[in-house]
Structure formats: structure tokens, C-alpha cells
């Protein structure tokens with residue numbers, strides 16, 4: 001198998017994962033697609049030197065770093081360059097984008113607690129990017145803490161505590177919202 | 185003595201994710217069996233997690249696969265094979281036979297521009313890029329001879345990045361890539377020609393990696409370089425990759441071999 005087809009054989013199966021991660025980080029479908037395309041070209045350039053034991057984690061790390069770079073550049077344009085902002089809540093400063101939860105749900109999805117799912121997707125959208133990414137990598141991609149650690153470049157202990165905080169924050173938002181709707 | 189809810193809280197998720205073992209696992213299981221409120225938390229988180237798994241995936245990556253395939257076609261056409269085109273080395277430029285100026289210019293254009301537009305072509309000169317490569321390479325060797333390679337020593341990008349504020353006129357991307365085998369060591373100031381530049385220092389095993397940072401346009405090679413432009417050079421056993429992004433030009437120099445250097449750069 002030549003280099004190109006060997007790369008595609010390994011990389012293409014992770015395309016949905018890459019797109020999902022990029023989308024939940026930058027929250028724009030078209031930007032996410034650009035980022036994933038760019039990341040795949042980068043991965044292809046460096047493919048010969050890939051020696052790690054998990055190709056998916058390496059690929060997602062590139063997508064993740066490109067997405068965060070994209071986010072920090074957008075911040076920079078508004079004169080804020082602190083990387084710590086990745087932990088700050090997003091607020092609802094971008095109403096135009098905040099509601100792109102995901103694609104049209106399937107009929108089956110709608111049957112399983114339609115109301116709550118919509119709340120969860122909206123709550124996920126409000127979380128800071130570093131919380132969004134651990135939730136996406138864990139709940140959607142089903143990655144082990146070890147692999148999440150290598151995608152996000154932090155120790156496993158940090159993955160554990162970050163995930164715990166992300167879940168607590170998500171839970172608080174959703175339950176508060178449900179309470180509000182129940183009182184209505 | 186069973187653990188309190190507060191003590192067990194941070195481990196509940198790890199327990200459900202099957203990331204605990206042995207005593208820790210047993211302690212959480214015992215607590216859950218006896219504590220309705222923590223059990224309820226776990227139930228809720230599991231339900232919310234299922235919602236994310238069901239509603240989160242972005243579908244329709246098929247058209248993206250086609251776009252990527254085309255992008256890889258272009259990449260291969262640009263590269264003419266596996267390796268990126270190289271900048272002319274200082275040695276080959278100095279000792280090289282006389283070549284017509286237009287051919288030199290073409291060589292640099294080929295070398296410098298991977299996915300770039302025409303503006304850089306017009307602005308780039310063989311002599312200036314040659315000089316720039318030499319100066320950055322010399323700065324790297326000079327740094328290797330110093331006792332202390334950094335002025336701010338930290339593996340925390342949140343410490344290193346702000347350190348450059350007010351010292352140089354750009355805000356460089358600083359990343360801790362320790363998990364990928366490229367720990368951040370710190371930062372320092374250096375000069376290239378008569379210009380002060382920032383340097384971000386990484387290490388890979390025993391190899392130093394110096395990344396010189398300058399405002400795009402402030403140095404000759406980068407003048408007018410469009411975002412995403414990227415080039416490689418080799419000289420005296422040192423390898424260099426330079427690229428421009430968001431108005432900042434990065435020159436990464438190391439004695440790492442080029443594939444390793446590319447692997448690092450792909451993460452930047």
C-alpha cells in the first residue's frame with residue numbers, strides 16, 4: 001500500500017470524530033470543516049514520522065490544537081489573547097451561533113426524551129471549550145482517560161477532575177433549566 | 185469508615201467510566217450502595233451523557249472526505265512526492281555554481297511557498313532568505329552554547345506566553361506538548377540581525393528545539409508571506425521549519441531530524 005492510501009485507510013475512519021470534536025470546539029460547521037481539512041493535510045505531511053501507539057489520539061490532538069488556535073485567534077481579533085479564557089464561560093455573546101446544536105435529530109432520538117436532549121445540547125454549548133472537549137471525547141468518542149489525556153495534552157488526573165467539573169456544570173445548568181420549566 | 189459524599193464526589197465519574205480499580209473502586213461502590221443522593225447524581229450524569237452521545241455527533245462527513253481527498257491531491261502535487269521542497273542551504277548558495285537570477289528566484293519560490301499566493305513570490309529574494317536562515321541558525325547554535333537556554337523557565341504555557349507581553353511585539357502561540365514528547369522548557373529573548381525576537385524553547389529527549397518568533401513582515405523572508413505559508417531548510421545538521429500564521433512568523437530550529445520536527449510542527 002502506498003503512503004497516501006495507507007494514510008487514508010487510517011485517517012478517514014476518524015473523520016466523523018474529527019468533525020464532531022472541531023464542531024463542538026469552534027461551534028460552526030463550516031469552520032469546523034476547514035479546520036479538519038487543514039488538520040488532515042498536516043497529519044499527512046507528518047504521517048511518516050508518526051510513531052505513537054494510537055493514531056486516532058494523535059489525529060484528534062492535531063484537530064484539537066488547530067481548533068483552539070482558531071478560537072484564540074478569534075479572541076485576539078477582539079484584543080483578548082489570554083489562553084486562560086478557554087476556561088471562561090462563553091455566555092451568549094454570539095446568539096447567531098449559539099443555537100447550532102447539531103444536525104437534525106433522528107426519529108429515534110426524538111422519542112428518547114426530546115425535551116431534555118435539547119436542553120443538554122444547549123447546555124453543552126454554553127460550557128467553556130475545555131469542558132466541551134472532554135465531554136465530547138468521553139461521551140461521544142468513548143475514549144479512555146489515557147487517550148483523552150494524550151489528545152488534550154494534560155495528565156490523566158487532570159482529565160478526571162476536568163471531566164468531573166464539566167459534568168457538574170452541565171448537570172447544574174440542565175437541572176436548573178428543568179426546574180424553571182416545571183414551575184412555569 | 186465510609187467516605188463522605190464530598191470526598192467521593194470527584195471519583196464518581198471515574199467510577200462510572202470504569203477508570204478506577206482496586207480499593208478506590210470498592211470504596212465508591214460501597215458508598216453508592218449506601219448513599220441515595222450520590223446514586224441519583226450518577227444516574228443523572230449517565231442520562232445526560234447518553235444525550236450527548238445521541239445528540240452530539242455531527243453527521244455528513246462524506247462531502248468533507250471528498251474535499252480532503254482533493255486537498256491531499258494538491259498537497260502531493262505541491263510536494264512532488266513525500267518530502268517538502270527545501271530552501272536552498274547556505275552552503276549550497278555560497279559555494280553553488282552561478283545560476284541565473286531568475287532560476288534562483290524560482291528555486292526559492294518553489295521552496296518557500298507550499299500553499300501561498302503570488303504576493304510572497306514578488307517580495308522574496310534569494311539573498312535575504314539565505315541571510316535570514318543563516319542568522320536564525322547561528323542564533324540557535326549560540327543558544328546551545330549558553331549555560332541557561334531560557335530566561336523564564338516553565339512548562340506552563342500560561343506562564344511563558346504572558347512573559348513575552350511587552351518584551352516583543354507579537355503574542356506567539358505557546359503550547360505544552362509534553363504528552364506528545366515535546367515538553368515546553370520556557371522562553372527567552374534573542375536578536376536576529378538588529379531585531380529583538382522572542383524564543384520559545386522546547387525539548388524532545390535530549391534535543392533542544394528553539395522557536396524564533398517575529399512579526400510577519402519584520403524579517404525579509406516573511407515579508408508579505410500569506411498565512412499558512414511554510415518552508416523547510418537544512419544546514420550543518422540543523423533542520424528548520426518556518427511558517428507564518430496570524431501575522432506571526434515562526435522559525436523552528438533543532439537538531440531533531442526533519443520527520444520529528446514535522447511531527448512537532450503538525451501539533452502547533
Ligand SMILES: [Zn+2]
Nearest residue numbers: 189219221222
Ligand atoms: Zn454520597
